[in-house]
Amino acid sequence: MxxxxxxxxxxxxxxxxxxxxxxxxxxxxxxxxxxxxxxxxxxxxxxxxxxxFGELVADYRHGVACSLLANVNRSSKDRPEPYKADDFIYWRDTGQQQEEAEPVLLDDPVAHGQLLRAALFGVRPSS
Structure with missing residues (x-):
């Protein structure tokens, strides 16, 4: 179960x-x-x-505090780039941020709902 x-x-x-x-x-x-x-x-x-709200926000808050502490103690010679909150949240995607795309509007309400579900929750639209 x-x-x-x-x-x-x-x-x-x-x-x-x-x-x-x-x-x-x-x-x-x-x-x-x-x-x-x-x-x-x-x-x-x-x-x-x-x-x-919830644990995801708390994790990000913790990452901000850790990055602040790390940056205060960071040697700019050894590490020229400052630490970011995501550097301390191991499960976060650290890839490049994507450019914001134009909105997609579909005529079919079911297909549009599936597209929203995929965008918000990461669930692939069903066939």
Whole structure:
């Protein structure tokens, strides 16, 4: 059963967000789902995209503090480039940042929804 749950959480980012939101609200997922409507849940997801909360934010905050400490003690001869917060968050992607693309608008609402889901949660659109 443990493997199925992990797979379900990886494949269903909305489900994973339920856990994140329930934790933030101090409730079980079941309690949160009983008390929060679909419309409110959608608003929580939009709010999270504007102002993230939870452990990911705490990890970034920690990375900022570590980079500050490292830069104060950094030898500019040995390391000319300053440390960044991402240098101290091992699981973060350290690749080059991509340029911001133009918005993509699709006529098909289902395809558009799948595209949004892929962009927000990293889930590939289903065929």
């Amino acid at each position: 443990g493997c199925r749950s992990g797979k379900k959480l990886r494949e269903r980012p909305e489900r994973r967000f339920w856990f994140r939101l329930a934790k933030e609200l101090g409730k079980s997922v079941r309690q949160a789902q009983l008390e929060i409507s679909s419309a409110e849940f959608t608003e929580w997801m939009a709010y999270y995209s504007l102002e993230p």
